[in-house]
Amino acid sequence: MSMDPEFQAILDxxxxxxxxxFTKPPIELAGAMRATPVKIPPLCHAVSVEVRAVSSPEGHxxxxxxxxxxxxxxxxxxxxxxxxxxxxxxxxxxxFRSHFLAHESECAVVSVDYRLAPEHPYPAPLSDCLAVTxxxxxxxxxxxxxxxxxxxxxxxxGANLATAVALKLRNSGAPKLKCQILVYPxxxxxxxxxxxxxNADGKLLTRAFMMWCWDQYxxxxxxxLPSLSPLRSTxxxxxxxxxxxxxxxxxxxxxxxxxxxxxxxxxxxxxAERLGGLIHAFQSLLPLHSRSIxxxxxxxxFAREQLHGL
Numbered sequence: 658m659s660m661d662p663e664f665q666a667i668l669d670x671x672x673x674x675x676x677x678x679f680t681k682p683p684i685e686l687a688g689a690m691r692a693t694p695v696k697i698p699p700l701c702h703a704v705s706v707e708v709r710a711v712s713s714p715e716g717h718x719x720x721x722x723x724x725x726x727x728x729x730x731x732x733x734x735x736x737x738x739x740x741x742x743x744x745x746x747x748x749x750x751x752x753f754r755s756h757f758l759a760h761e762s763e764c765a766v767v768s769v770d771y772r773l774a775p776e777h778p779y780p781a782p783l784s785d786c787l788a789v790t791x792x793x794x795x796x797x798x799x800x801x802x803x804x805x806x807x808x809x810x811x812x813x814x815g816a817n818l819a820t821a822v823a824l825k826l827r828n829s830g831a832p833k834l835k836c837q838i839l840v841y842p843x844x845x846x847x848x849x850x851x852x853x854x855x856n857a858d859g860k861l862l863t864r865a866f867m868m869w870c871w872d873q874y875x876x877x878x879x880x881x882l883p884s885l886s887p888l889r890s891t892x893x894x895x896x897x898x899x900x901x902x903x904x905x906x907x908x909x910x911x912x913x914x915x916x917x918x919x920x921x922x923x924x925x926x927x928x929a930e931r932l933g934g935l936i937h938a939f940q941s942l943l944p945l946h947s948r949s950i951x952x953x954x955x956x957x958x959f960a961r962e963q964l965h966g967l
Contacts, residue, residue: 658905658933667942672859679869683775687744687873691773695749698945702760703727713788720770721789722748724759725801732765733806733964734797735838736790736822740813740938742870743774743782751815753944754953758810761957764964765802766810767793771818775873782874783884786818787825794832806964808836808897810956812940813909814870816842820896820916821884827895834897836963838956841902841909841937844916845888846871846880852911860906862937867908888916893923900959901929902952907937928959 660668677686705725710718725732735758739751748770755766771785790809797804811819816839823837847853848864857864875885883890899920903913910931917929932939932952940949 660906660936661934661948663943663946664936664939668859668861668936671861677866679865683873687773687775690745695747697749697752700753700756702756704756704759711789711792713785715784719785719789720748722755722768724755724766724768726759726763726765728763730801731797731803732763732801734765734767734793734802735762735808735810735960736793737766737768738771738786738809738811738815738818739768740811740815740941742866743814743874744870745773746815750941754940757953758957758960761954762960762964764960778876779874779878779885783818783821786822790822790826791832804832806835807832808834808838808960808964810838812840813938814843816840817844817887820887823897824883824887824890836898836900836960837896838959839899839901839913840940840952840956841904841907842913842916843909844912845886847912850911853908856906856908860908860936862908864908888912888919893920893925896920896923896925898926898963899928900956901927902955903931904935904937904939905931905933906935909937930955
């Protein structure tokens with residue numbers, strides 16, 4: 658399918674701009690990327706927002722935002738991890754999605770401001786995401802959550818962190834997650850897949866940028882670890898029901914679809930859908946676009962089905 662014209666118009670503008678200079682010191686380049694302000698669309702639903710800080714096992718504070726629907730609790734809860742290649746992204750960037758999902762799914766949403774690479778490489782971001790998920794479970798009664806109905810969600814690198822959390826909790830046994838929602842996830846470190854080569858340049862997320870992001874996040878760690886490359890896991894049994902969305906014109910398309918297939922082969926419930934004509938990060942680029950809203954609704958419906966049994 659050809660590119661959606663509204664997203665093509667964005668690409669035309671982006672592709673005319675200077676591209677990242679990967680010879681710069683990584684912290685300097687990451688800092689420049691983070692300096693771009695986030696524009697949050699109007700938030701028109703009856704959702705309350707609470708700002709908190711979760712104490713990590715290492716002793717630092719992890720900022721979170723809790724979004725609660727107007728319905729009576731205790732609420733099921735989704736723990737949400739923003740994208741950004743592990744090197745950028747923020748609570749603001751996850752604001753619209755978290756707000757929308759809380760309203761549409763009638764679940765609480767906890768958005769996590771995990772530490773970023775290159776200052777904090779693997780496993781620091783994953784440690785923060787795991788700590789918040791375990792906190793939401795252990796403090797569920799105090800927070801007004803239903804500790805028996807917890808799921809994780811994320812986009813791009815955030816989806817990588819979400820499914821890495823799911824793998825960790827599958828192994829530890831608690832809390833037992835009821836679902837994972839993965840939007841254009843990072844699942845592997847193979848840059849030779851057809852979707853990487855077809856969409857190497859000019860589609861917003863480039864092959865060169867993803868290679869750089871992997872270098873910042875993984876560093877010298879073994880990239881075959883399931884907590885880095887979940888597609889490399891030799892045991893994907895017992896994973897929570899999964900919604901996995903990919904975009905047609907995305908370098909990450911093939912690994913995401915391969916991960917969905919691997920989860921299904923391992924006996925898990927999987928709903929996978931490729932969204933034609935779209936690029937990576939379409940949800941955050943144009944959150945009010947009809948295709949983005951449709952994808953948010955898919956996620957909300959899946960959360961309702963898995964966490965409410967509706």
